[in-house]
Amino acid sequence: MRLIVTDDYSNMSRKAAGLIASQVILKPNSVLGLATGSTPIGIYEQLSAWHQSGELDFSQITTVNLDEYCGLAPDNEQSYHYFMTEHLFSKVNLPKGRQFLPDGMNLDADRECERYQNLIGLLGGIDIQLLGLGHNGHIGFNEPSDAFVKDVHQVELTEKTIEANKRFFDSIEDVPRKAYTMGIGTIFQAKKILLVVSGAEKAGILRQVMCGPIWPQVPGSILQLHPDVTVVADQEAAGELERA
Ligand code: F6R
16 A cells, blocks of 8 residues: 655645546546545545646546435435535536446345446446545445445445434434445455545544454455555544554
């Protein structure tokens, strides 16, 4: 794993956006695996700014997102579809037909998981997968459990994740209890992985992910086995790495 430590969130975002931008420049028809949450917002702002200043062209790019809540339609403000439209899709020249997320409104979980898994295969796999890190070590919605799940699947969110995500909803009762997510195998098939982590409250879990045992109770720890992972962390998030 390659580690880049930056002074703060804004430099973390700029560095990580630079790595995605170089992928887009070197291979203009790349498949980008994208994530939602607070951490990537600065990256999307930077990519949008570079697009608006004419430096970055997304016209041949395809995107596939990690996950989506079950039961939320794309026009629901809390859905990941909506998030992506607001933070990136509406700001860059990414073709509308090439922005893919799981369909949270498909209640046939088996079919939806199979469809999304096959879609990623048909696209030829992911060139670079952007990941954030949950407080419990989750990546995508692969929550701590007794085993790693390989393919796209439906998950029950843990209380910790529901608690962490309630900030985006009016009340905790509104947080969906289920989501579709890429599995660990789906994420692992990405040629490159870019993990972004910010803030002191992630320092302990980042240390476990990078230096601890590889086990499904810390899902992100499996990234130690991937051949091409870059972690971009701000100083606060990297605070416990030196000690480790
Ligand atoms: C989002 C996702 C999640 C987040 C993680 C960190 O698509 O899959 O794994 O990356 O929960 O979220 P933030 O960045 O809000 O701390």
